[in-house]
Amino acid sequence: MKIRHTAVAVLAASALALSACATGEDFEEQPNDTANSAENGSDSGSTEASAASDGETITLEDNHGTKEVPANPETVVATDNRAFEVLSEWGIELAAAPQPLVPFTVEDYKTSEDIVDIGNHREPDLEALTAVQPDLIVNGQRFTQYYDEISELNPDATIIEFEPRDGEPLDEELRRHTEALGKAFGHEEEAQQLIEDFDAAIERAREAYNGEDTVMAVNVSGGTIGYIAPGLGRTFGPIFDLLELNPALEVENASDDHQGDDISVEAIAQSNPDWVLVLDRDAGTNSRNEEGFVGAQTVIGESEALQNTTAISEDQVYYAPEDTYTNESIITYTEILNGIAEQMEQAQ
Known part of the structure; x- marks a missing residue:
């Protein structure tokens, strides 16, 4: 083995513009210039x-x-x-x-x-x-x-x-x-430690959530917001089940597409989530280095239509680590769960 040392709401259908995006994994990284033969x-x-x-x-x-x-x-x-x-x-x-x-x-x-x-x-x-x-x-x-x-x-x-x-x-x-x-x-001992850290983060997040607040998850790419369906959607979907979160919005026929489903900011505002969980897809790719890149914190945080929602007005928006879209490891989920827990603990 080669080793080296490393440092280690429910809304009426008319209130929601929702449709499944095209399937297929979208990824915009380009090959490295220093790639070897x-x-x-x-x-x-x-x-x-x-x-x-x-x-x-x-x-x-x-x-x-x-x-x-x-x-x-x-x-x-x-x-x-x-x-x-x-x-x-x-x-x-x-x-x-x-x-x-x-x-x-x-x-x-x-x-x-x-x-x-x-x-x-x-x-x-x-x-x-x-x-x-x-x-x-x-x-x-x-x-x-x-x-x-x-x-x-x-x-x-x-x-x-x-x-x-x-x-x-x-x-x-x-x-x-x-x-x-x-x-x-x-590396069985190290693997067990990662699992114990993950389990501890789950328990912490469960204790931090009050069981009543409504939650919505979205992703952002190219300045567009996509709806992440509870239980189905990318990254945050399973967390709804894991933490028994109360969805701010549920719709029929939502997809598990990695881009999420189309949703208007007006529909988000009408559902008025107490919390919003955000995945910035572009932040995990080379798009973050491109001229004109607009991050999720700007798209969500500066949206006029969302300013009166509880999540925005109470600063109850959680942004996943920037690399999440390409790093959905157990380490990343541990970080996400601890991040959610920390914000919810502070809100108590």
Whole structure:
């Protein structure tokens, strides 16, 4: 295993302009200018590897069945956005990764010239992934669609995938994901600590919420507000179930699309949420560096139509960490839950 040390309302339908956005994962990061060739990455992987796999394996049950994971993988590739921060925190070196998708906060993976950049999920260079000759691939999230192709191109590699399964509670799936990574990389104690921190954050947020205040979740992209449906929507949807939040607005046929559903500021104002939870999608991509970028705090906080809502007037708006859209790891959810709890505690 390669290791390095890192620092570690309910409203009438007429009141809501709501429609599902187009499906598909929107992502606007561009490949890094310093991306390496697969050839260079492969050479680096062979010279910097620590102990070679000794033939011992660890048995894991992932989304596709029983997998025998090499106990000491020489060459690791990760495509799973939920895994980047966790693996980085444990000091795991990667031979290849989709660097445009790596959260900007995970700097050692985002900018490393020793990592072969396989591009984003729209047009990935899977041949470059194969060229580094991985023996372990941590696949997931935006790359789940390429599982079969990656498997065919890398018959000698073990591929593990713990993307949250449909119909399963997200908190349980995040624990499963973290436990598996801990076993795969020999960081079981650290994995358990992440889970304990996550569980503590859940309990803290549950205690901080008074059980009565109404809550709405939205995302912002390109200056446009999208409605995040309780239980369904991106990032914040499961938190409604997890904390038993009282929705300020519920509509039929809401989608789970990553862009959310169209909603007017007038509909938000009419529902008058006590709290608003906000995901800034653009802040997690290169869009944040573009001229004319307008962040979610400006879009929400300076909207005239929302100034008289309880959430705005009482400063009860929670903004998720800027990197959340590309970093929905257990660490990020712990941070979100603690952030919500802190604001609600202050409001008591």
